[in-house]
Amino acid sequence: MSSQVAFSTPPTDEEAIIDAIVDRARAAQAKYETGADQARYDTAALAAAWALMQPDRNAELAAMAVATTGLGNVADKITKNHRKTLGLLRDISHAKTQGILSDDAARGITEIARPIGVIGAVVPSTNPVATPVNNVVNALKCGNAIILSPSPKGVEVCEKLLGYIHAEFDKVGLDHDLVQMVPAPSSKVKTQRLMETTDLLVVTGSQDNVRRAYSSGTPAIGVGAGNVTVIVDETANLAEAARKIAASKTFDNATSCSSENVLVVVDAIYDAFITELETAGGRMLRGATADKLKSALFQGGKLNRHMIAHDIDRVIDVAEVDVEDAASARFLMVAADGIGPDHPESGEKLSLVLSVYRAADFDAAKQLSARILAHQGAGHSIGLHTADDARALGMGLEMPTCRVIVNQAHCFATGGSFDNGMPFSLSMGCGSWGGNSIDDNLNYRHFMNTTKVVRTIPVNEPAVEDIFSDYWQQAGE
Secondary structure (H helix, E strand, C coil): CCCCCCCCCCCCHHHHHHHHHHHHHHHHHHHHHCCCCHHHHHHHHHHHHHHHHCHHHHHHHHHHHHHHHCCCCHHHHHHHHHHHHHHHHHHHCCCCCCEEEEEECCCCEEEEEEECCEEEEECCCCCCCHHHHHHHHHHHHCCCEEEEECCHHHHHHHHHHHHHHHHHHHHHCCCHHHEEECCCCCCHHHHHHHHHHCCEEEECCCHHHHHHHHCCCCCEEECCCCCEEEEECCCCCHHHHHHHHHHHHHHHHHCCCCCEEEEEEEHHHHHHHHHHHHHCCEEEECHHHHHHHHHHHEECCEECCCCCCCCHHHHHHHHCCCCCCHHHCCEEEEECCCCECCEHHHCCCCCCEEEEEEECCHHHHHHHHHHHHHHCCCECCEEEECCCHHHHHHHHHHCCECCEEECCCHHHHCCCCCCCCCCCCCCECCCHHHCCCCCCECCHHHHEEEEEEECCCCCCCCCHHHHHHHHHHHHCC
């Protein structure tokens, strides 16, 4: 849809590789759009989805993702790949993304769906299969071509996924060049060129990549950092809250940006709730043992890659900590009180470790949570376990967040669930609080343009006094 970007200097060899891929994508997209109808776009989206959802392929890709990235666990990735893709298909099944969307005679406006062109999608190592499929399905549903840029560890599984997508394309007569990837070896030069030459960028993962995308000159949708903070108040069903938090925290070894990182527990039920968390598989570490865990997890200002998204026994072994009843442990907890760079436990951990803060009451819990989000995770989401829904609404009015997740397992709910109304997605916009251009879950609407055909209607010009009369009574003319 857009013309190729002009550069003043000849491309390097790596840049030329990307230019050739983008050129092929543009040619394929132009043919895909010409003469297309909604059925064609729907078929393409289904083909890409079935490339992953076919059970044998899903299992193979999930196992390969864990083997090559070292992140997460196979069973949960199979579940994630299936549910995230099935939920997306549910969301878009009746969505109109081609041709006339609406024709409003009263307003004189006809709205028409138009493709964006070639999408560049930078995808993370934490979800090297589910995230690219989500992007591919949305792009094809809206008439676009797409080029994937996997993380270095995700290249092999992305190549395998691409092969399965192309095999499905062969069944329905679609051009392979509609879905391509940046070829190995990965490099910043290649990713940068992709950012500069496509028509829209979708970036999930590294905040460095998000910043580069925003400064590339190409329209970009980036998502902010997660650091999910969850309040448990004195009215909550403690056993149920502990069960949901444990299920969410341990899913895929906490690879999700929507996994709980921090709990803020009201003092009146703190001890009882810690007991419930321990029943659900949590193990609270105290004193020198907790310090040892924190020292192992946070090294030189960075998370220890040998602990990120690994099984609990690996986390315990790397930290070299003694854990009571370790055989039944599912995640570890440390008591926390400080916030900020000098207290890394207040930030995102991407591991089976939870920080637990104690608050005097619900108001104090809100204030503490706001401080935590101001340090990291503003805009993304916050959770609340409560029997008082007015408190949830109040948090929506007051907290720096785009989502308040109420009485739910956070990582299952934030990115869409079959029992809530959020769009299924693996990329959560964080709005202005998180420095993002969107505050919604990334969805198909972000993958298309709309053209408005505008006609005249009967004049609708108000008199000045009709607009200002109430104000004049209040303030005078």
